[in-house]
Amino acid sequence: EPEVTQTPSHQVTQMGQEVILRCVPISNHLYFYWYRQILGQKVEFLVSFYNNEISEKSEIFDDQFSVERPDGSNFTLKIRSTKLEDSAMYFCASRVFYEQYFGPGTRLTVT
Amino acid sequence: TQLLEQSPQFLSIQEGENLTVYCNSSSVFSSLQWYRQEPGEGPVLLVTVVTGGEVKKLKRLTFQFGDARKDSSLHITAAQPGDTGLYLCADYPNAGGTSYGKLTFGQGTILTVHP
Numbered sequence: 001e002p003e004v005t006q007t008p009s010h011q012v013t014q015m016g017q018e019v020i021l022r023c024v025p026i027s028n029h030l031y032f033y034w035y036r037q038i039l040g041q042k043v044e045f046l047v048s049f050y051n052n053e054i055s056e057k058s059e060i061f062d063d064q065f066s067v068e069r070p071d072g073s074n075f076t077l078k079i080r081s082t083k084l085e086d087s088a089m090y091f092c093a094s095r096v097f098y099e100q101y102f103g104p105g106t107r108l109t110v111t
Numbered sequence: 112t113q114l115l116e117q118s119p120q121f122l123s124i125q126e127g128e129n130l131t132v133y134c135n136s137s138s139v140f141s142s143l144q145w146y147r148q149e150p151g152e153g154p155v156l157l158v159t160v161v162t163g164g165e166v167k168k169l170k171r172l173t174f175q176f177g178d179a180r181k182d183s184s185l186h187i188t189a190a191q192p193g194d195t196g197l198y199l200c201a202d203y204p205n206a207g208g209t210s211y212g213k214l215t216f217g218q219g220t221i222l223t224v225h226p
Contacts, residue, residue, distance in 0.1 A: 004153075033213065043154065043199070045213040056205075056212055091153050093214075098142035098161070098203065100214055102153035 002026045004103035006092050012109045013082055021077045021106045023092030031095040032075045034067065035102075036060070036088040043091065049075065082110045113138050113204035115217035123223045124190055131186045132220040134200035139180045144214065146199040154199055157185075190224045197221050 005024045013019050025032050034046040047057045049067055066078045075094075079086055087110045092103040114137040124130055134143070142161050146154035158167050160176040160183060167174045171194075173186040187194055197219045205212040 006153075035214075042218050043201075043214075043216040045215070048213055058213075089151075098144075099156060099159055100144065100201075101156055102146075104153045105151070107151070 002028075004092055004094055004101055006090075006103040006106050008106060009104065010107045010109070012111065015084060015110055016081050019079050019082055019108065021079075021090050021092075021108070023075045023077075023103055024073050025075055025092065025094030026096070026101060027073070029094035029096050029101075031055075032069070033093040033095070033100070034077045035091045035093060037091065037105075038088045046077075046090075079108075082108075084110050086110050113202065113215055115200055115202060115215060117198075117200060117217040117220050119220060120218065121221050121223075123225070125225050126191055127189055128224075129186065129188050130190055130222070131184050132198055132222070134183045134185075134217055136181050136202065138204075140176075140183070141203045143176065143180075143183050144201045145174055145183070145185055146201060148197040148199060148219070149195075150197075154201075187222075190222075192224045192226050195222055195224050 007022045032049045035043050037043045045058050047061045048055045064080045068076050089105045089107050091105045093100050116135045118133045144159050145157045148154045158174050163178045163180045165176040171188045175184045199216055199219045201214040201216045204215045
């Protein structure tokens with residue numbers, strides 16, 4: 001069964017460093033998303049992407065964040081200068097019609 | 112802003128018991144998704160309910176959608192330890208026509224099934 005994949009599963013970085021989180025959405029899906037979940041809190045929306053551009057972003061998704069679909073399969077989230085409060089699980093998701101499927105997540109730890 | 116309230120927040124039961132968890136919305140649902148999430152993993156889609164009054168079954172799980180499309184329940188029959196996890200409901204607060212946008216999640220129900 002097709003699934004969303006994410007790499008790496010765990011990323012440890014120092015404050016101020018850049019990180020790139022990678023995702024491979026399900027192949028026939030056209031809508032892509034990033035969410036994050038801080039430990040013990042709700043899953044919260046970061047950004048949606050369709051037709052090679054951002055369609056919606058949350059207040060969290062400031063200038064330190066960017067997304068890209070560099071080729072026909074990968075979808076990336078870049079954090080330019082990480083902060084301690086960026087430590088969270090980051091989930092990529094892709095959608096067909098109204099069903100949204102999530103990847104296993106990348107645990108980002110900023111020290 | 113749509114708010115999703117799930118109850119109970121925690122549920123601890125013995126294997127073989129039945130249980131029901133609830134999801135209520137401050138506004139009409141567009142396409143309610145139920146997910147199950149295990150620690151350190153991503154949410155796994157269980158079912159989507161769209162039509163008021165709809166009932167869907169997935170093995171021992173029964174999902175009901177209220178007639179007014181503002182509430183939903185998940186009933187598990189004869190719970191097993193493998194059912195342990197965080198059960199989340201989610202909806203599209205900005206859905207319109209064929210556009211769905213982002214998902215908004217409830218805070219979840221943490222279910223623990225003891226052997």
